[in-house]
Amino acid sequence: MDLKVVGKPVARKDAIEKVTGQTKFGADIDLPGQLYGAVCRSTYPHATIKNVNTEMALKLPGVRAVITGKDYTKLYGQFIEDQPVIAFDKVRYQGEPVALVAAEDLLTAQEAARLIEIEYEPLPVVNSIDEALTNETLLHEDWSKYNIPGACHPVQNTNIGDTFTLRKGDIEQGFKESDLVVENKFSCSMLQHTTIETHTATAYVNQITGEITVYTPAQSPFTIRPVLAKAFNVPLEKIRIICTAIGGGFGSKYEVRAEPLAIALALFTNGRPVKLQFSREEEFMASVARAPAQIHLKTGVKKDGTLVAQQVKIYWDTGAYVTTGPRVNYNAGFAACGPYKIPHAWVDGYCLVTNKSLGTAYRGFGVPEVACAHEFQMDCIAKELGLDPLELRLKNVLEEGDISVTGEVMQSIAVKECLEEAAKNIGWYDKPLNWTTQDGKLAGKGIACFCKLTGTPSTTSTVLKLNENGSLTIQYSGREMGQGVTTVIPQMAAEALGISLDKIHMAPVDTAYSPYDKTTTSSRSTFHGGNAVLMAAEQIKEQLLDLAAKYFQVSPSQMEYVDGVIRCKGEPTKAIHIEDIEASGILKEQPPVIGNGTYSTLNLYYKPDPLTRQSKRPTVMWMFGAQAAITEVDPATGCIKLKTIGAAHDVGYAINPVGCLQQIEGPIIMGLGHALLEEMIYENGILRNGNMVDYKVPTFQDSDVEMKITLVEKQHPEGPFGAKGIGEPGICPVAAAIVNSVNAACEANLNSIPIKPEHVLFRKED
Amino acid sequence: MKTLTIQVTVNGEAFCKTVGVNMTLLEFLREELHLTGTKLGCNEGECGACTVLVDGKPVNSCLMLAVEADGAEIFTVEGLAKDGTLHPLQEAFIEAGAVQCGFCTPGMLMSAKALLDKYPKPTAQQIRKELEGNICRCTGYDRIVKAIILASEMNKEG
Amino acid sequence: MLPQFELYRPTNLLEACRLKAQGAVVVAGGTDVYVAMHGGKLRPQALVDIKGIADMQEATYDQNSGLTIGALTTHRTIEEWELVKQKYYALFEGCSQVGSVQIRQRGTIGGNICNGAPSADSVGPLLVFGAECLVVGEKGQRKVPLAGFFTGPKKTILADDELLYKILVPPPAPNSASAYIKYTRRRAMDLALLGVSIYLALDKSRIEELRIAFATAAPTPMRAYQTEAKLRGKDYRSISLADIGKMAAAEANPRSSWRASREFRLRLLEQLVQQAFTTALQRAEGGDL
């Protein structure tokens, strides 16, 4: 196929708005008559609420509404309805909303929130996975009281909010057949997405009709709409979500956060809109996070390095409410054994509730964590067997036709190529595992690979509207959050229809008129949105061919659509270019040219067995990639410097190659933060470092890393132009590769992230 | 005093406003002048999203009172493009792919502008140093460095 | 929005002292004050913005008396001041590593000192250069060595009516050099987990003068007087670097916190002292700086 627009690096379509400061993000929305919201938050991580006194707050001039948990006792949740909008009987994390205020200006709202007096009776705090596992203090005394609308499996009388299992073969038999059994543990810290835009929502309610409108930088409007509808007890169509631009998502804007609070207030303000914007402190303390994880692995191998059996136990510290924990548990469970052939595999995953902020969706949905663990384990095995880490991996990786741990015959799989390319990108083959640099630093190399599925089944719809002049408007609800979806979708439409890219526009996303799209997560938008757009484009073509046939007075079967030219076969004069469509007059007084496309993966999905997870096809698209790292460690101070990352990711087909690179470069630096810098530090349920100096995301100065990236293009048979997703894969192997390179450099087995200088100096192993 | 009347020039336009002394320059720009291009990311000087130029120098507008800008010339992202033409920095950011979510971009552009005013031909190292107060969570920074170098190679704006 | 307050902007020093005595919180660059106010930790009734006091902005150098730095001098001014780079390199290293350009553009050296943080980046370098503080109150002025300025974490000797007016830094000896090493987890926008400043004057290989100061190694910025005294007059070739590190670290009293353990800080301190010493030595021998 001779492709003109896809496969070419193009500038982002949203760039001009962004560089001129015109993009409207959440907080840039101001509505006439708007009030400002403030949240009175719990100072205790775990306590019974004895009394909430709002009297003083209500007296403050300018205060228009003060509401408490008593005003709204309905629980909500996408997987399990365990979370109150405003805490009413007890608080389960520091920062949980206890009362809300709306006032004429922000300062008044904040002052009023400070004046609310709350009497607490402190309860014992569950601060960690280990503490949660004792079940001495239960955060949720009775799971059975909660409604469970999604896939969530809590265990009564425990702090376990969800369980996951995977069973293949006979694990004990596998260990018996092995020459060597290696056991290890790996821990990952609690992380914040730290998007530069905090959570924000502006809501208003029509008191008569009950209609609720909310402006929000939501990642997944169609996922949160039913959650909000249920939480506020209105039919779906009475919730309208108007999406603003998103100032960074990475999963943080998947969950409802500011929306229910703004709406709850707006119910009490006589129709006046309420704007609520989280401060950075609130964002850290009480928005969402990546759950800390503890992963135990036991692996049996043959002397030659062939993997025989692997047992993985994963514990997620999912915070006070279950939220998206089960989905993280599920996705990570499928990926926990890595992209390897392992005849006997068991995985058990547990989401544990603790008195901390909420662990939820975070770029990679649990895969970066399990990749750290299984890739750490691979290096330990290589060391024990005296094998090269890359060789060990290449020996065991899944290839075309191999059977995965979930029983699927793998197709369109390029892990091997990715490993080899990533290795080449750092010059793996010319380097020892470790060496000392001229200035006395300990240097090492490490490599890691991963597999990640995309959520299946799911559905995406699009509507393409041809305008009178041949330009095109695309209605599609995949959300732009920097990953470039609003560029690749038009690229694919441009390719299909021969319309130039600058004549294609993305409509804003608003649940009032935008077609359904399940969610912008799981790296699914290019794949699903692309397929839907291509189907819609076919309808546009057909309609145009019909109209042109009428105009040329020939039968539609004589017409064809080639590169944007609607023409009569064999009659060169009877042809109209799509861009001349207005002049041609064929659209005049005709029905609108509108195509719609729906792509659903329901039909190709085989629901995995709930215990074993065996399935012919658990996902429509597996994503694979590998990264290799070189780091240098200063033995005197423990300082670690990431020098080089060589990456190779199987993108299927790169619709926008620059876009793909951007989705790998950004995550490399984000992953550097995860591996070496970032952690939310809790002491007895109190967050110690909830600001951007103490929670250390990489700065310009930390990010001077040589990056060499290869896009591997193993076309996916069902992907649009063969494309797969690349929003999350970039982050999945980064920390794992860095950990392995640091361990190689210092000949250590550091098994937790972030690796700190302190760990290096004292060789602290958990 | 609790309020004060101030005169400031923002992107070349003069404004005279009476504001509370407790209003930050950032709030003044966003809420009084409705110039929402400048972003609030932390209110604590830690992210750089609120960076504007005050008399040519980059400052965190979240950590400055509006009244302190009395008599000053303020420059924000909205002032970069002129007469329908993008500033070379804006063009370079687009061309080099230095923009993803775009939330850090306005502040980034302001710091970059100050940098180029100081070092017309900056090295990568100088860029990383002078922009160390601007956090970007999306791009990994490399393309921003490249964009600024690219802008420095373009024709200087008039 | 900042909580409401009354704002005073005197142009007269004594007026500022009087307002401070009445309870107004002094604000210079505001990079500490406004952060504390945004976070709700500080809720002053009144602020006195001292930036209108002209002679507090001045910074001059004289070869006999050295630097006279008005308290309102910003870190950026010092960073960009060629003379500081030539003669007071450690001070350049300290000020140029405060926060970010934006913070340095506003943040003042006086604010850095008066804020009283043990991590303050300008303080260690100033300590090793033997800086003195010129303090002004309603009843007059006094000179206090910077080393005696801090009485506890975030506590200084300033009386209710007193302002830090100027900082006086004697000229360094011609045969001297200095170094400041700031140890942070992150390479920018971070507070010193530890800081080591060294001033070293040599007479050939004899240590004519040595001053060592630490940041974040005790409740206040501190000097390592005992180590200095032991080494003064010695031939630097006769002492092992490791011993200097150990000796100096023994004077420190860092604490364990979620940021780092005491154990780690002490271990690190030994290393950083060696590095700072070596750097200063190289600079001294190189003849420049």
Ligand SMILES: Cc1cc2nc3c(=O)[nH]c(=O)nc-3n(C[C@H](O)[C@H](O)[C@H](O)COP(=O)(O)OP(=O)(O)OC[C@H]3O[C@@H](n4cnc5c(N)ncnc54)[C@H](O)[C@@H]3O)c2cc1C
């Ligand atoms: C994001 C960020 C990063 C930072 N990074 C660093 C860093 O890396 N290193 C570092 O050392 N600091 C850092 N700081 C802290 C701060 O910027 C410095 O301490 C700065 O020097 C403070 O100066 P200022 O003029 O802004 O002080 P202000 O905030 O105006 O005042 C600070 C304190 O000193 C008092 N004060 C100020 N001037 C006088 C005076 N002349 N007489 C009496 N009292 C006075 C004030 O009342 C107040 O208590 C950082 C701050 C932020 C927000």
Ligand code: FES
């Ligand atoms: S908003 Fe001012 S620095 Fe973050």
Ligand code: FES
């Ligand atoms: S582009 Fe998203 S924060 Fe920089």
